[in-house]
Amino acid sequence: MATESENLESLVNRRYEHGFVTEIETETLPPGLNEGVVRAISARKNEPEWLLEWRLQAYRQWLEMEEPEWAHLHYPKIEYDEISYFSAPKSDDDRPKSLDEVDPKLLETYDKLGIPLHERARLAGVAVDAVFDSVSVATTFKEKLSDAGVIFCSFSEAVIEHPELVRKYLGTVVPRRDNYFAALNSAVFSDGSFVYIPKGVRCPMELSTYFRINAANTGQFERTLIIAEEGSHVSYLEGCTAPMRDENQLHAAIVELIALDDAEIKYSTVQNWYPGDENGVGGIYNFVTKRGDCRGANSKISWTQVETGSAITWKYPSCLLRGANSVGEFYSVAVTNNMQQADTGTKMIHIGPNTRSTIVSKGISAGKAQQSYRGLVRVMPQAHGARNHTQCDSLLIGKDCGAHTFPYMEIKNPSAKIEHEATTSKISANQLFYCRQRGISEEDAVNMIVNGFCKEVFKELPMEFAVEAQALLNVSLEGAVG
Amino acid sequence: MLEINNLKSRIGDTEILRGLSLSVNPGEVHAIMGPNGSGKSTLAQVVAGHQDYEVTGGSVTYKGQDLLELEPEERAREGIFLGFQYPVEIPGVNNAYLLKAALNAKRKHAGLDEIDAFEFLKTAREKMATLDMDPKFLNRGVNEGFSGGEKKRNEILQMAMLEPELAILDETDSGLDIDALKAVANGVNSLRNPDRAIVLVTHYQRLLDYIEPDFVHVLSEGQIIKSGDKSLALELEEKGYDWVREAASA
Numbered sequence: 001m002a003t004e005s006e007n008l009e010s011l012v013n014r015r016y017e018h019g020f021v022t023e024i025e026t027e028t029l030p031p032g033l034n035e036g037v038v039r040a041i042s043a044r045k046n047e048p049e050w051l052l053e054w055r056l057q058a059y060r061q062w063l064e065m066e067e068p069e070w071a072h073l074h075y076p077k078i079e080y081d082e083i084s085y086f087s088a089p090k091s092d093d094d095r096p097k098s099l100d101e102v103d104p105k106l107l108e109t110y111d112k113l114g115i116p117l118h119e120r121a122r123l124a125g126v127a128v129d130a131v132f133d134s135v136s137v138a139t140t141f142k143e144k145l146s147d148a149g150v151i152f153c154s155f156s157e158a159v160i161e162h163p164e165l166v167r168k169y170l171g172t173v174v175p176r177r178d179n180y181f182a183a184l185n186s187a188v189f190s191d192g193s194f195v196y197i198p199k200g201v202r203c204p205m206e207l208s209t210y211f212r213i214n215a216a217n218t219g220q221f222e223r224t225l226i227i228a229e230e231g232s233h234v235s236y237l238e239g240c241t242a243p244m245r246d247e248n249q250l251h252a253a254i255v256e257l258i259a260l261d262d263a264e265i266k267y268s269t270v271q272n273w274y275p276g277d278e279n280g281v282g283g284i285y286n287f288v289t290k291r292g293d294c295r296g297a298n299s300k301i302s303w304t305q306v307e308t309g310s311a312i313t314w315k316y317p318s319c320l321l322r323g324a325n326s327v328g329e330f331y332s333v334a335v336t337n338n339m340q341q342a343d344t345g346t347k348m349i350h351i352g353p354n355t356r357s358t359i360v361s362k363g364i365s366a367g368k369a370q371q372s373y374r375g376l377v378r379v380m381p382q383a384h385g386a387r388n389h390t391q392c393d394s395l396l397i398g399k400d401c402g403a404h405t406f407p408y409m410e411i412k413n414p415s416a417k418i419e420h421e422a423t424t425s426k427i428s429a430n431q432l433f434y435c436r437q438r439g440i441s442e443e444d445a446v447n448m449i450v451n452g453f454c455k456e457v458f459k460e461l462p463m464e465f466a467v468e469a470q471a472l473l474n475v476s477l478e479g480a481v482g
Numbered sequence: 483m484l485e486i487n488n489l490k491s492r493i494g495d496t497e498i499l500r501g502l503s504l505s506v507n508p509g510e511v512h513a514i515m516g517p518n519g520s521g522k523s524t525l526a527q528v529v530a531g532h533q534d535y536e537v538t539g540g541s542v543t544y545k546g547q548d549l550l551e552l553e554p555e556e557r558a559r560e561g562i563f564l565g566f567q568y569p570v571e572i573p574g575v576n577n578a579y580l581l582k583a584a585l586n587a588k589r590k591h592a593g594l595d596e597i598d599a600f601e602f603l604k605t606a607r608e609k610m611a612t613l614d615m616d617p618k619f620l621n622r623g624v625n626e627g628f629s630g631g632e633k634k635r636n637e638i639l640q641m642a643m644l645e646p647e648l649a650i651l652d653e654t655d656s657g658l659d660i661d662a663l664k665a666v667a668n669g670v671n672s673l674r675n676p677d678r679a680i681v682l683v684t685h686y687q688r689l690l691d692y693i694e695p696d697f698v699h700v701l702s703e704g705q706i707i708k709s710g711d712k713s714l715a716l717e718l719e720e721k722g723y724d725w726v727r728e729a730a731s732a
Binding site for chain 2: 425428430431433434436437438439440441442448451452453455
């Protein structure tokens with residue numbers, strides 16, 4: 001017992017030591033956005049003057065910008081003045097004391113997804129002492145990482161501890177005024193992750209595992225910055241297959257990746273935010289800007305995403321292929337069911353010579369959902385020998401959903417080799433009957449066919465997540481047929 | 483085992499089965515023959531439970547229960563297997579996966595544990611050898627890009643793995659060259675046993691040279707108009723379907 005209470009105590013202290021959970025205990029800021037709010041956010045994080053100035057410039061730029069309307073998405077106008085841009089994390093007193101107090105439906109979902117027991121409590125927002133196990137595991141990971149020289153901490157912590165790195169790279173991939181949501185995020189970003197892999201270091205573990213059990217509520221304006229120095233390698237997994245509870249409807253995140261010479265970044269996302277009910281009420285709006293910069297020669301950035309959540313998804317993880325021989329990859333599975341809408345895809349910008357990119361997009365629509373793939377392949381005049389292969393497949397379940405493809409190509413160098421393949425298919429009644437005649441239930445048959453359809457993307461995910469992602473798809477499509 | 487009594491069924495507005503009766507017991511092999519459009523495939527689909535066929539009259543009893551009350555997957559788990567005339571392609575889903583899922587669904591229904599992966603592979607390889615199939619088959623997408631013969635062999639492989647009590651093979655012989663036909667017939671014959679009934683739906687008597695039926699039935703306009711032993715098939719081959727039809731209406 002003694003050791004346990006000791007551990008508990010050190011754990012509680014650790015919360016304040018490390019930045020993933022901020023120690024601000026003040027209440028939520030009143031709704032509305034103005035310079036005062038930006039200053040207040042910056043002040044609460046003890047940010048240096050240059051960062052406050054950076055945020056303020058972003059805010060001023062945002063004021064001059066218009067919300068984009070080109071996406072194939074329909075949603076009510078967002079009232080930016082009705083949103084609160086900073087809210088204190090819930091105190092432990094307001095949280096469930098144990099899993100017994102958590103909505104049984106949520107627990108049932110965890111079960112279906114095969115989420116390990118020790119992670120369920122944290123995901124469900126149970127007060128910290130009940131989640132003890134997982135955090136101690138996280139501490140072990142942290143030591144292992146620092147032995148390798150890897151910096152992995154919250155964004156706020158990085159601003160304080162490694163200001164020179166943050167200042168050097170922040171906004172160099174996604175400039176403040178890149179787009180409306182990027183400008184908004186730059187002004188009011190709440191927190192996020194910072195990763196720095198030193199020269200020649202191969203990160204000793206998938207950052208997935210660590211992140212999954214350590215990511216507290218980072219708020220609705222998340223900001224992530226990953227820097228891979230020359231010859232380094234990192235695999236990072238964001239998000240979680242479990243449905244996350246979140247009261248904020250608008251999410252506008254930014255992810256910036258920088259790969260220097262011979263470096264490789266693999267960034268995997270599993271996104272399963274609340275999609276709203278069958279009528280589309282109450283779901284999350286997810287407007288994300290994700291971009292990777294292959295700044296160095298022979299560098300490689302690979303995006304893999306499995307998107308099943310959110311009511312509205314607006315997301316185009318992209319690669320700037322600047323270094324000679326650099327490689328960009330985008331593997332995506334997007335599932336939309338009921339009233340969900342997604343406009344998602346990628347941009348591959350070929351700037352350096354002999355740059356290569358691969359796009360594999362698998363879209364699945366069911367219910368009344370609408371899904372669009374929007375992809376841009378741009379080959380700049382100086383990008384000799386650029387190559388791209390795009391494969392874009394849609395699978396429809398039922399007759400009320402839709403799939404749309406908007407491929408854009410801008411080729412300004414005649415030596416480029418560009419291939420584009422696209423298919424649209426339906427799960428046919430005959431396929432389902434065939435499976436049922438073999439004893440497989442209709443739901444299992446749909447899952448089997450969908451998983452077969454997505455196989456090429458799942459194999460790009462870190463092993464343990466591929467299994468969970470499959471389960472996630474099954475849960476997301478429950479009741480899609482019938 | 484299977485009692486079909488005065489069965490009537492239609493697809494859309496077209497009535498296809500018009501009072502069909504048939505009794506099948508364990509251990510028996512029945513051949514259902516008849517010209518195109520006589521309702522052979524409809525019979526197979528109705529027994530398997532295809533949703534497009536509406537049953538408008540009569541009854542089907544299987545192992546003492548009302549078969550028409552059961553969902554297609556329940557019928558399958560209860561031991562009914564349909565070898566499809568046109569097996570569908572399911573891209574991306576590999577054969578081994580489908581087979582295992584089917585086998586486990588059946589085992590679960592019977593209160594058994596899931597099959598051991600090693601055991602599964604071993605059995606599948608053995609069965610494939612008897613059907614003269616390349617083991618690589620297991621890793622290909624279900625029927626994806628298969629030739630006609632490969633698809634039919636695949637149906638027989640599934641049957642061999644699932645060990646049904648009642649197997650209905652719908653025109654399994656159509657589109658097969660002689661080697662494939664022999665392989666398929668071997669597969670079927672090796673499954674003949676006193677507990678299992680097999681119903682062969684076929685257009686030609688050729689298949690019956692390799693699989694000897696106990697009973698032959700002639701189907702015409704949705705009814706069985708004549709039944710007999712294997713000699714009936716030979717007689718049909720010689721005299722044609724019109725002969726039976728005339729005899730029946732006389």
